Amino acid sequence: MLGYKPDNVRQFQADHRLDVDGDVGPKTRAALDGELVALIPGEMAKHLGAGGARGRGEACGPGLR
Incomplete structure:
Protein backbone atom coordinates (compact mmCIF):
# COMPACT_ATOMS: atom_id res chain seq x y z
CA MET A 1 0.00 0.00 0.00
CA LEU A 2 1.61 3.21 -1.19
CA GLY A 3 5.05 1.99 -0.17
CA TYR A 4 4.06 1.11 3.38
CA LYS A 5 5.01 -2.18 4.95
CA PRO A 6 2.36 -4.67 6.13
CA ASP A 7 3.15 -3.70 9.73
CA ASN A 8 2.10 -0.13 8.92
CA VAL A 9 -1.16 -1.40 7.45
CA ARG A 10 -1.78 -3.56 10.52
CA GLN A 11 -1.13 -0.59 12.81
CA PHE A 12 -3.54 1.57 10.81
CA ASP A 21 -4.90 -8.74 8.77
CA GLY A 22 -2.51 -6.51 6.81
CA ASP A 23 -4.78 -6.70 3.77
CA VAL A 24 -6.06 -3.45 2.29
CA GLY A 25 -9.62 -4.56 1.64
CA PRO A 26 -12.78 -2.46 1.24
CA LYS A 27 -13.08 -1.45 4.91
CA THR A 28 -9.42 -0.45 5.15
CA ARG A 29 -9.65 1.49 1.86
CA ALA A 30 -12.75 3.31 3.12
CA ALA A 31 -10.97 4.24 6.35
CA LEU A 32 -7.94 5.43 4.39
CA ASP A 33 -10.18 7.52 2.14
CA GLY A 34 -11.80 9.10 5.17
CA GLU A 35 -8.41 9.98 6.62
CA LEU A 36 -7.23 11.49 3.34
CA VAL A 37 -10.42 13.50 2.85
CA ALA A 38 -10.09 14.86 6.38
CA LEU A 39 -6.70 16.32 5.42
CA ILE A 40 -8.22 18.52 2.70
CA PRO A 41 -9.84 21.68 4.11
CA GLY A 42 -13.56 21.79 3.34
CA GLU A 43 -13.74 18.34 1.79
CA MET A 44 -15.12 16.58 4.85
CA ALA A 45 -18.17 18.86 4.88
CA LYS A 46 -18.90 17.99 1.25
CA HIS A 47 -18.61 14.26 1.92
CA LEU A 48 -20.84 14.47 4.99
CA GLY A 49 -23.41 16.63 3.26
CA ALA A 50 -22.98 19.34 5.86
CA GLY A 51 -23.53 22.02 3.26
CA GLY A 52 -20.15 23.69 3.25
CA ALA A 53 -19.81 26.64 0.87
CA ARG A 54 -22.01 24.99 -1.74
CA GLY A 55 -24.92 24.51 0.65
CA ARG A 56 -24.94 28.23 1.47
CA GLY A 57 -24.85 29.40 -2.13
CA GLU A 58 -21.38 30.86 -1.74
CA ALA A 59 -18.76 30.73 -4.43
CA CYS A 60 -16.99 27.38 -4.66
CA GLY A 61 -14.06 28.63 -6.63
CA PRO A 62 -13.03 31.36 -9.07
CA GLY A 63 -16.22 32.52 -10.79
CA LEU A 64 -18.27 29.50 -9.66
CA ARG A 65 -21.55 29.40 -7.78
Whole structure:
Protein backbone atom coordinates (compact mmCIF):
# COMPACT_ATOMS: atom_id res chain seq x y z
CA MET A 1 0.00 0.00 0.00
CA LEU A 2 1.61 3.21 -1.19
CA GLY A 3 5.05 1.99 -0.17
CA TYR A 4 4.06 1.11 3.38
CA LYS A 5 5.01 -2.18 4.95
CA PRO A 6 2.36 -4.67 6.13
CA ASP A 7 3.15 -3.70 9.73
CA ASN A 8 2.10 -0.13 8.92
CA VAL A 9 -1.16 -1.40 7.45
CA ARG A 10 -1.78 -3.56 10.52
CA GLN A 11 -1.13 -0.59 12.81
CA PHE A 12 -3.54 1.57 10.81
CA GLN A 13 -6.16 -1.17 11.02
CA ALA A 14 -5.68 -1.54 14.78
CA ASP A 15 -5.87 2.23 15.28
CA HIS A 16 -9.19 2.32 13.38
CA ARG A 17 -10.69 -0.79 15.01
CA LEU A 18 -10.65 -2.79 11.79
CA ASP A 19 -9.85 -6.48 11.40
CA VAL A 20 -6.06 -6.57 11.66
CA ASP A 21 -4.90 -8.74 8.77
CA GLY A 22 -2.51 -6.51 6.81
CA ASP A 23 -4.78 -6.70 3.77
CA VAL A 24 -6.06 -3.45 2.29
CA GLY A 25 -9.62 -4.56 1.64
CA PRO A 26 -12.78 -2.46 1.24
CA LYS A 27 -13.08 -1.45 4.91
CA THR A 28 -9.42 -0.45 5.15
CA ARG A 29 -9.65 1.49 1.86
CA ALA A 30 -12.75 3.31 3.12
CA ALA A 31 -10.97 4.24 6.35
CA LEU A 32 -7.94 5.43 4.39
CA ASP A 33 -10.18 7.52 2.14
CA GLY A 34 -11.80 9.10 5.17
CA GLU A 35 -8.41 9.98 6.62
CA LEU A 36 -7.23 11.49 3.34
CA VAL A 37 -10.42 13.50 2.85
CA ALA A 38 -10.09 14.86 6.38
CA LEU A 39 -6.70 16.32 5.42
CA ILE A 40 -8.22 18.52 2.70
CA PRO A 41 -9.84 21.68 4.11
CA GLY A 42 -13.56 21.79 3.34
CA GLU A 43 -13.74 18.34 1.79
CA MET A 44 -15.12 16.58 4.85
CA ALA A 45 -18.17 18.86 4.88
CA LYS A 46 -18.90 17.99 1.25
CA HIS A 47 -18.61 14.26 1.92
CA LEU A 48 -20.84 14.47 4.99
CA GLY A 49 -23.41 16.63 3.26
CA ALA A 50 -22.98 19.34 5.86
CA GLY A 51 -23.53 22.02 3.26
CA GLY A 52 -20.15 23.69 3.25
CA ALA A 53 -19.81 26.64 0.87
CA ARG A 54 -22.01 24.99 -1.74
CA GLY A 55 -24.92 24.51 0.65
CA ARG A 56 -24.94 28.23 1.47
CA GLY A 57 -24.85 29.40 -2.13
CA GLU A 58 -21.38 30.86 -1.74
CA ALA A 59 -18.76 30.73 -4.43
CA CYS A 60 -16.99 27.38 -4.66
CA GLY A 61 -14.06 28.63 -6.63
CA PRO A 62 -13.03 31.36 -9.07
CA GLY A 63 -16.22 32.52 -10.79
CA LEU A 64 -18.27 29.50 -9.66
CA ARG A 65 -21.55 29.40 -7.78
